[in-house]
Amino acid sequence: MTATIRPALLADQARIEAIVEAAYRPYLERMDRPPAPLLDDYARRIADGQTHVLEESGEILGLVVLEPCEDFLLLDNIAVDPACHGRGLGKRLMTFTETEARRQGYAAVELYTNELMVENIARYRHLGYVETKRVQVAGYDRVYLRKAL
Numbered sequence: 001m002t003a004t005i006r007p008a009l010l011a012d013q014a015r016i017e018a019i020v021e022a023a024y025r026p027y028l029e030r031m032d033r034p035p036a037p038l039l040d041d042y043a044r045r046i047a048d049g050q051t052h053v054l055e056e057s058g059e060i061l062g063l064v065v066l067e068p069c070e071d072f073l074l075l076d077n078i079a080v081d082p083a084c085h086g087r088g089l090g091k092r093l094m095t096f097t098e099t100e101a102r103r104q105g106y107a108a109v110e111l112y113t114n115e116l117m118v119e120n121i122a123r124y125r126h127l128g129y130v131e132t133k134r135v136q137v138a139g140y141d142r143v144y145l146r147k148a149l
Helices: 010-029 042-047 089-103 118-126
Strands: 004-007 051-056 059-068 073-080 108-114 130-137 140-148
Touching (some): 004 089, 010 042, 118 130
Antiparallel strands (some): 108 140
8 A cells, every 4th residue: 555645634633743753762761861852842843834644554654853944954853653764755755845845936945953863864864965064952962954955
């Protein structure tokens, strides 16, 4: 069955939070605090229309949180249920993000990740994202990356 991407509903919140928790749990050993996505207010993100879910056969398998900014679309969070890794779902969500940015009239997508999440940095670079800066925000050492569309 083909996965589809749709705007998240408030009824999806528990599943979204469960995926985020499962996806970011492995990083707890590396970090001295919970990764920022574990602390996000998903009810607000859903209400603001910033969250989309990837669904297959009625089951949510992944999500993306997109935040409009002045000059770019911010990919604030992307997560796939670890049980579904290796199926190309993350790449599908990344493609959706870039398509959505173009649809909204943006010429670039920006994102950030923790500098300890080295696998993510490598993955984003592989997809054409270029590091723009490293800064500390709210106690997190973040790596910012950008892709011109």
